[in-house]
Amino acid sequence: MNAIVSLVHFCEVDGPSVIFCTQAFHANSVEDISDELSVSSGGKSPSTGQTHSDSSKELLSNKKEYSVNTNRPAPASCASCAFSLPPLDSLSDAKTIHNSEIKGFKTRDEENPLVTYKGTRYPQDQQLYAAVRQACVRSLSCEFCQGREGPVLFGDDKNGYVLSYMFKIKDSQARGSQRWYSFTFLMTDRVYLVESWPFLVSKFRALATSIQSRANQIFEKENATKEEKNDGTFLTRSGPLSPTSPDQFLRRRANQPLRSLVDLLRSKDFFVQLHANFSWILKACGMRLQEKHLNDQTLFSNSVVFSSKTIMLLDPVATYKFPPSDFNCLEETRIEDLKALYNILGLDVFRKLILNFVMGNQLVIKGNDPKIVQSVISILKDLVPSECCSIMENENNYQTISKCNILGLNATAQIPNDVNKSTLCLLYISRDCNKSSKDKAMTNAFEFNLQYGIDDKDNKRIYSAPNSFINQLIGILKLNLPSEIMNTRIMIFKEQWSSKAKQFLIFITKSNNEGGNALANMESTKQKEFIKYIDINENDLPIIKFWIGCLKTA
Amino acid sequence: MSHSEDEYSLHTSHIGNDVSEDPVQDHRPRLLIMGLRRSGKSSIQKVVFHKMAANETLFLESTNKIIKENITSFIDFQVWDFPGQIDYFDTATYDSDVIFGEYGALIFVIDAQDDYIEALNRLHQTVLRAHEKNKNLTFEVFIHKVDALSDEFKIDTQRDIQQRTTDELADVGLENVPLSFYLTSIYDHSIFEAFSKVIQKLIPQLPTLENLLNILCANSGIEKAFLFDVNSKIYIATDSSPVDMQTYEICSDMIDVIIDISEIYGRTTSFHQINDELYGDDQTQVETNGKAGNYGTTTDTANDAASLIKLNNGMVLCLRGVNRFLALVCLLRSDNFEKHGLIDYNFQCFKQAIAEVFELKRRSAERLRHEGMRLSGDVNEGG
Numbered sequence: 001m002n003a004i005v006s007l008v009h010f011c012e013v014d015g016p017s018v019i020f021c022t023q024a025f026h027a028n029s030v031e032d033i034s035d036e037l038s039v040s041s042g043g044k045s046p047s048t049g050q051t052h053s054d055s056s057k058e059l060l061s062n063k064k065e066y067s068v069n070t071n072r073p074a075p076a077s078c079a080s081c082a083f084s085l086p087p088l089d090s091l092s093d094a095k096t097i098h099n100s101e102i103k104g105f106k107t108r109d110e111e112n113p114l115v116t117y118k119g120t121r122y123p124q125d126q127q128l129y130a131a132v133r134q135a136c137v138r139s140l141s142c143e144f145c146q147g148r149e150g151p152v153l154f155g156d157d158k159n160g161y162v163l164s165y166m167f168k169i170k171d172s173q174a175r176g177s178q179r180w181y182s183f184t185f186l187m188t189d190r191v192y193l194v195e196s197w198p199f200l201v202s203k204f205r206a207l208a209t210s211i212q213s214r215a216n217q218i219f220e221k222e223n224a225t226k227e228e229k230n231d232g233t234f235l236t237r238s239g240p241l242s243p244t245s246p247d248q249f250l251r252r253r254a255n256q257p258l259r260s261l262v263d264l265l266r267s268k269d270f271f272v273q274l275h276a277n278f279s280w281i282l283k284a285c286g287m288r289l290q291e292k293h294l295n296d297q298t299l300f301s302n303s304v305v306f307s308s309k310t311i312m313l314l315d316p317v318a319t320y321k322f323p324p325s326d327f328n329c330l331e332e333t334r335i336e337d338l339k340a341l342y343n344i345l346g347l348d349v350f351r352k353l354i355l356n357f358v359m360g361n362q363l364v365i366k367g368n369d370p371k372i373v374q375s376v377i378s379i380l381k382d383l384v385p386s387e388c389c390s391i392m393e394n395e396n397n398y399q400t401i402s403k404c405n406i407l408g409l410n411a412t413a414q415i416p417n418d419v420n421k422s423t424l425c426l427l428y429i430s431r432d433c434n435k436s437s438k439d440k441a442m443t444n445a446f447e448f449n450l451q452y453g454i455d456d457k458d459n460k461r462i463y464s465a466p467n468s469f470i471n472q473l474i475g476i477l478k479l480n481l482p483s484e485i486m487n488t489r490i491m492i493f494k495e496q497w498s499s500k501a502k503q504f505l506i507f508i509t510k511s512n513n514e515g516g517n518a519l520a521n522m523e524s525t526k527q528k529e530f531i532k533y534i535d536i537n538e539n540d541l542p543i544i545k546f547w548i549g550c551l552k553t554a
Numbered sequence: 555m556s557h558s559e560d561e562y563s564l565h566t567s568h569i570g571n572d573v574s575e576d577p578v579q580d581h582r583p584r585l586l587i588m589g590l591r592r593s594g595k596s597s598i599q600k601v602v603f604h605k606m607a608a609n610e611t612l613f614l615e616s617t618n619k620i621i622k623e624n625i626t627s628f629i630d631f632q633v634w635d636f637p638g639q640i641d642y643f644d645t646a647t648y649d650s651d652v653i654f655g656e657y658g659a660l661i662f663v664i665d666a667q668d669d670y671i672e673a674l675n676r677l678h679q680t681v682l683r684a685h686e687k688n689k690n691l692t693f694e695v696f697i698h699k700v701d702a703l704s705d706e707f708k709i710d711t712q713r714d715i716q717q718r719t720t721d722e723l724a725d726v727g728l729e730n731v732p733l734s735f736y737l738t739s740i741y742d743h744s745i746f747e748a749f750s751k752v753i754q755k756l757i758p759q760l761p762t763l764e765n766l767l768n769i770l771c772a773n774s775g776i777e778k779a780f781l782f783d784v785n786s787k788i789y790i791a792t793d794s795s796p797v798d799m800q801t802y803e804i805c806s807d808m809i810d811v812i813i814d815i816s817e818i819y820g821r822t823t824s825f826h827q828i829n830d831e832l833y834g835d836d837q838t839q840v841e842t843n844g845k846a847g848n849y850g851t852t853t854d855t856a857n858d859a860a861s862l863i864k865l866n867n868g869m870v871l872c873l874r875g876v877n878r879f880l881a882l883v884c885l886l887r888s889d890n891f892e893k894h895g896l897i898d899y900n901f902q903c904f905k906q907a908i909a910e911v912f913e914l915k916r917r918s919a920e921r922l923r924h925e926g927m928r929l930s931g932d933v934n935e936g937g
Contacts, residue, residue, distance in 0.1 A: 010616070010618040012639075013639070016618075016640070138647075140619075
């Protein structure tokens with residue numbers, strides 16, 4: 001993902017100006033440092049993902065020099081649009097690029113050593129600078145957002161596409177007591193940007209709101225002190241701004257630049273935080289669509305309906321982190337899909353496992369081969385809405401249900417005795433070493449053991465109810481469909497049930513709002529009618545309730 | 555006069571390719587208000603077109619984008635308020651052909667209380683480049699914020715600025731570019747007067763209107779007559795006798811008085827529809843520029859607003875509504891006001907003549923619109 005996040009400001013003296021921007025560098029492309037992020041490279045992504053090298057450390061040091069040897073003209077020294085750093089000792093995780101003068105921050109991605117995030121006043125690359133500058137001017141002095149504060153998206157192929165979130169903050173010294181700022185997110189891929197819109201807007205909004213509330217507090221404080229000075233009588237109309245005559249007021253500040261954000265917000269490490277936020281946004285935004293994309297891949301493996309192919313190409317990290325080829329070569333040690341799992345476990349164990357899981361009990365998968373455990377987890381997690389599962393794939397110790405409801409444990413880990421065994425279902429699964437892995441009948445290649453949890457086996461009536469979740473699911477699995485269609489069918493099945501859950505949620509909240517306790521009896525008959533109508537077996541209500549709980553909190 | 559703030563539409567954002575659907579609207583004359591930051595552009599615009607109190611303008615925030623405003627009145631025009639910080643001649647970012655290409659006037663505001671050398675440089679650049687883009691643009695220089703300057707200093711400043719500007723323009727061979735200079739301040743009527751003169755240049759019917767006013771004055775014993783735009787208090791025409799600032803002020807104050815009174819007593823808030831008859835000579839004392847006077851308002855129908863204020867010095871102020879936007883305010887001696895009938899008759903004739911003048915304009919506009927529609931229809935068929 002090529003993107004650059006920046007904070008821009010409509011400066012009282014200089015007009016629109018860039019204050020600070022953060023961009024990600026992928027270390028596996030040496031000579032492309034500038035090209036990679038240069039928007040002028042158009043839709044073509046840096047195809048350097050495949051040739052990732054291990055020599056990233058030296059490259060990093062190379063880049064350090066690069067960022068110092070810049071031929072950018074000295075930025076205007078207007079205080080209101082300058083960015084400044086706190087004293088060095090207060091910096092912990094961000095490392096300053098520090099040579100003759102401080103130019104910015106560099107943050108290394110701990111999870112991915114190939115990526116660094118650099119925060120500077122301007123991007124180093126000329127073309128990129130032009131694009132950022134253009135975005136800045138346009139977002140602050142051309143584009144208009146309904147309500148004046150909020151997001152807009154604009155751009156073209158030449159200068160890239162920009163999502164700009166405009167906001168104003170209070171400043172008692174500014175004209176009209178407020179100043180305009182905007183976060184801009186510049187990238188070449190319009191589709192990606194539009195896809196990221198909800199994410200980016202929510203993050204920018206949160207960031208802007210926090211800045212605004214901070215500024216508001218200070219604004220109130222400053223006003224209060226000014227009012228005290230003015231005896232309070234003077235303030236009926238002219239407000240706290242004019243202890244002197246209008247002319248003096250104008251004269252006094254006409255040629256004084258306004259305070260920088262650091263002073264305005266009185267937070268010394270404002271730009272450090274901003275950089276951290278920007279870096280996180282860049283990273284998270286990159287991760288976000290990547291994940292979605294891979295979900296698609298498992299769902300429609302090898303199918304051509306790949307709408308987001310460009311997105312895949314854009315990000316070398318994606319190919320590095322999750323090489324798809326991995327899955328193919330490991331085929332023999334993993335369980336491919338739900339049907340395979342069903343075949344391995346057999347009806348009863350499978351039933352119990354699924355039932356416990358979809359009702360919200362914790363599933364603990366233990367095994368000596370983490371790959372198998374992982375594959376079981378990845379199969380099972382698709383059975384419920386993504387909000388309903390929190391996963392820990394490979395742990396050495398037991399984690400409580402509040403932390404995750406699917407837990408992958410290694411074989412030696414023990415379940416503590418004080419854990420409530422009725423809310424927990426333990427599956428031990430591993431490859432049977434006695435049998436040959438080449439045995440084509442995969443069903444025999446595993447040994448397994450299921451413990452704890454609840455079971456409905458004894459209740460014949462419920463057990464055989466045709467419309468229950470579990471029986472419907474098994475019905476699908478028995479259909480003997482090709483695996484792709486099967487996967488699609490299961491996904492649709494899941495969607496059906498989550499839509500039932502949503503309907504039920506709406507029903508409950510509605511009836512809760514309308515009637516009090518007095519109507520409880522009537523409500524319950526109503527509820528029975530309703531679940532009958534949307535075709536839920538009464539015994540599946542725990543499932544629905546669990547899903548509702550997750551959907552609500554999500 | 556109705557204001558439609560363009561600020562809240564997407565229109566503003568498409569500076570690059572501003573294609574209006576309505577050809578008539580697109581060819582409205584433009585008033586481009588430019589100048590350095592903090593020179594008072596937005597204040598002028600707010601005071602003149604939004605009736606903002608002058609001391610409230612202190613709290614305006616700085617303008618960060620071009621604020622376009624459509625003024626629909628006797629003539630339709632647009633006011634564009636530019637942010638002072640941005641160079642709109644930068645061809646990489648802005649399409650200056652679109653911005654400066656239309657018929658209109660460029661108002662350049664100079665802060666007279668500040669050091670104006672920088673402003674003059676900018677003015678010079680602006681005139682140079684805007685003239686290059688559009689030869690028909692007229693340039694008006696507002697030497698602004700002169701309220702704090704002494705009269706002598708005002709004149710000196712104006713002379714100095716005028717001298718420097720014309721010299722510099724002469725150096726680059728632009729002697730014949732029409733530049734007008736005005737001393738303005740939002741704290742008195744000078745800004746309205748200056749705007750009046752700017753807008754008068756944009757009215758093609760001006761000679762006709764002036765001629766009509768001359769005839770009216772000569773035949774009714776009127777000392778001075780102004781044709782006002784009621785909402786902005788800009789006068790769009792006056793007779794050919796010299797304009798005395800005090801006369802202008804008192805006439806424009808009269809409009810305020812009438813609007814205020816009609817807001818209180820009128821059946822609707824509109825000044826044009828005063829149906830209540832007011833006999834309150836003794837009850838209401840109106841202070842206008844220190845002269846106490848009494849007034850009476852009598853009107854019957856919408857465009858027949860009329861009012862009289864007798865001044866202490868033997869003069870009579872007389873207001874008559876002309877149409878939705880315009881009102882005629884005249885100053886005449888009370889001796890001449892004896893002949894009520896004659897004056898009323900003359901008013902009627904004048905009103906009719908004005909109506910005819912603007913009818914012609916309306917028709918041509920309509921024709922233009924039809925042509926435009928046909929044109930766009932053709933395009934639709936073709937596409």
